[in-house]
Amino acid sequence: MTDDPLPEPDWYDRIRSAVTHASAFRGYSHGEIGVRVTNDAEIRQINARHLDHDYETDVISFAYADEPPTLEGELVVSLETAQRVADRVGWSVENELLLYVVHGTLHIAGMDDLEDDVRQAMRDAECQVMQSLGIKDIVHYGPDRVEVNIKPDHSSSETRS
Template sequence: MISLELINENNLAAPDSAQFQIWLNQVAEKLNITGEICIKIVDETESHDLNHSYRGIAKPTNVLSFPAEIPDFVESTHLGDLAICAPVVIRESVDQNKPAVNHWAHMSIHGTLHLLGYDHIEDVDAEEMETLEIELLKALGMVDPYH
């Protein structure tokens, strides 16, 4: 099981912690992992600033993943933090003609997989990550987000 801390200081339109917990539990069960994740729901300004600071990209993005960087000698189950931009996720769900809840689930799972070391820079890695995302979302009754 993955424990969740959800932060939504500005009360942006987003799923509640119970919904995020369902999605995180799906990842935990499939990959047999435990740990803790903090998800912060952010606006476009904060997403822009984080994306610029950490990735050098001067625009907001849907989800940013910050894996925990904890020294080996420190015992911790913290997997990392996600910053999910509510306005971008909502806009993308409209643009992609998919239910907002499905896109929130996808971004949560996508970000969590990044925390666990999955990536999509190389084609072979992207295929592995996307296949896993599709399986996880299908188990939740959601369609393939890539088609």
């Protein structure tokens, strides 16, 4: 995870649940996804090293195996970015971090959002998984609301900018 503990101990269980729900949504029932919660400086280094992108971001996913029913990979998520974006959009840091975990897990499970024709399917999947986690206000604070109402921050590449 991270060298610093998450703000609340139950966040670890919530992260595990987010991975499980997102994996199941895509039809995976076995496997392992490691999640590292870090800061903007470290995620920027990882982004530069592995993707040749010299900026911080919200989540980076690495897929290792995606043959149903087994899914394996790693996620790196920035708690700093989650704190900044949650404050900007007006919902909890925990929900923002869970959205990154769901988003990254869906990427590992084969979904993409780079092209317009598949982006809506990713957004719909994120909303459904977040709602399955009991986060009902995803409709008001989730990815679509941010894309419409928040101007892009060109210093980073957040999922929703």
